[in-house]
Amino acid sequence: MGDRWRVEVDRSVCIGSAQCLHHAPSAFRLDTARQSHPVDPATDATEAILAAAESCPVEAITLTLLDTGETVFPPEE
Numbered sequence: 001m002g003d004r005w006r007v008e009v010d011r012s013v014c015i016g017s018a019q020c021l022h023h024a025p026s027a028f029r030l031d032t033a034r035q036s037h038p039v040d041p042a043t044d045a046t047e048a049i050l051a052a053a054e055s056c057p058v059e060a061i062t063l064t065l066l067d068t069g070e071t072v073f074p075p076e077e
């Protein structure tokens with residue numbers, strides 16, 4: 001891919017289901033309140049992180065291009 005992404009988790013909607021950790025265990029961690037955090041908020045684009053965002057049942061994860069701010073996920077309508 002070659003892109004760099006900003007990874008954000010909206011913790012007001014995260015329900016701690018841990019699907020993101022299942023798909024990208026090195027990219028997310030749960031805190032003691034079972035809220036997900038990106039390990040590195042500015043990271044190389046990977047299929048695993050995209051899969052994590054797609055798997056989140058509440059769409060708490062957003063991915064944007066680091067250089068332009070363009071939305072990668074969720075796809076814009």
Ligand code: SF4
Pocket residue numbers: 009013014015016017018019020021035036055056057058059060061
């Ligand atoms: S998959 Fe979504 S709801 Fe589940 S822990 Fe990750 S960010 Fe939170």
